[in-house]
Amino acid sequence: MYNNRVEVPTFIPQFAQLGLGDMQQPPPGPKPSGSHSPFTPHRAPPTFHPSSASASNHADTLPPYQNTNGSFSYQGPVPHIGKFRPKGVGGNNVAQFVSPDVKMELVHRQLAMEARADPTVYPDLPQQVEHLNHLVPLEQINQHHATQSVYKAISVRDGVTYCIRRLHGFRISSPKQLQPLETWKKLNNVNVVQLREVIVNCKSFGDSSVVLVYDYHPLADSLKTRHFGRMLGSSFIDGITGAKISGQLPGHNSTQMQQGAGVVEWLLWSYVIQLSSALRAVHANGLASRCVDLSKILVHGKNKILLNCGGVADLLAPDTQVQQLQMEDLHALGRVLLALATGNAFSARRDLVQQSMTYVTNHYSSDMKNLISFLLSSSPSGRKSINEIMPMIGARFYSQLETAQMRNDMLENELSKELENGRLFRILAKINTIVERPDSALGCGFCRFNLDPSWSETGDRFMIKLFRDYVFHQVTESGKPWMDMAHIVQCLNKLDAGVSEKVQLVSRDGNNLLIVSYGDLRRCLETAFRELSTMPSVVPRH
Incomplete structure (x- = not known):
């Protein structure tokens, strides 16, 4: 064939x-001899x-x-x-067409981008927010106590689907609050969700809100959802057929571990490498993430890590002590890794840390134990850098590169x-x-x-x-x-x-x-x- x-x-x-x-045009180069x-x-x-x-x-x-x-x-x-x-029956069909796994993954992402909100469940959604329309909630909305809410929406400017985070009833008191967000918009890293736009004094929700517009990564889960369970139910409907659809990719378990068991070590190292890459880029731009948390770190596809919510904390709680905040990012990374390693989201509590570290010592390599200890401990000099964990990653970086x-x-x-x-x-x-x-x-x-x-x-x-x-x-x-x-x-x-x-x-x-x-x-x-x-x-x- x-x-x-x-x-x-x-x-x-x-x-x-x-x-x-x-x-x-044909590529440049010597023309063949003869006609x-x-x-x-x-x-x-x-x-x-x-x-x-x-x-x-x-x-x-x-x-x-x-x-x-x-x-x-x-x-x-x-x-x-x-x-x-693939071997066996049907393996030869892959030679002509896209493999079924890749096809279904892309199809489900397209369905997620085209999904519309069920109007019977979300009757109060605005029709349009500035240049964004077709809003769909990506998280459960608490009407009474919510301070933030997340949606996907389509821009009428370019037809691209974006993720928008609304800060309820928030007002900008000084233009200086927006300065860090300009730096966030310029930050471009494969493991950081890109901030595209900030809409201040948005009246579409009936109050004065600030809306942050990010890149949308369809069907991305938080680490908390991926490894500690998923809320059941779906309030999304297909934009064409009207049928309710699920946000669960086939073949993706809601948890990649049994209850009480930690994430396998090779996957944990993959998370370490990607998160350290994201924090390295953030810190190099004079920023602090301030969102290194199980609920704020996204997993896209099988195990691609995305650091989310960049710039939100800079708006809500402006702070000029960037070095101290960067140190807190490292402590937060240690807490996230400890929770993933033990399978317990509260393992970093002061009364559980010693027991959790004993579990890590017994079930993981000494390098992983030393890495988590380094992140959780205080430095004698009072200053630590994300670059210091590179020697602890060592040759595992090559495995990530090979993958x-x-x-x-x-x-x-x-x-x-x-x-x-x-x-x-x-x-x-x-x-x-x-x-x-x-x-x-x-x-x-x-x-x-x-x-x-x-x-x-x-x-x-x-x-x-x-x-x-x-x-x-x-x-x-x-x-x-x-x-x-x-x-x-x-x-x-x-x-x-x-x-x-x-x-x-x-x-x-x-x-x-x-x-x-x-x-x-x-x-x-x-x-x-x-x-x-x-x-x-x-x-x-x-």
């Missing part, structure tokens, strides 16, 4: 304007021999590759990804499949734009285009129609529809390449039989589509 050498088809500007073409028609069969480029290159002059040395004018060979999955491929690169390789492989599928879709779009056009069948007097009434049924277009039937409408000897994905993909690849292989096309009534090459079919396809695209519009005759 993948061993057909093909060429990237050339699309005309009108087709690209519809979002169906690729109008990027190469885009519709002739692809021939393998000359083999490059390093020995012959080294014997020539430096100026004439060939690069270790050959520019094939857009021609390349579709080889299927990246070779080094093969060891991650991230492995994940990147797998996602790149999934992306390469969609590259192929997008190419095949563009071919199908061209074919279906040409065959059996209703405007040509109605006659020129009723056509938008000046087409002959039999345009789709004659000449090159007729061969394209027969090819469409050959690819999609064949039946077996018993009369059963023959639906073979390998046959469909192989035929479309050959058409895209314009190979010299010939194919027998038969009309539905059996009166016409044509034997043509894929190269001829490609020429017919491009000619017919170009004719359609350049057809001038005419005023209909009544």
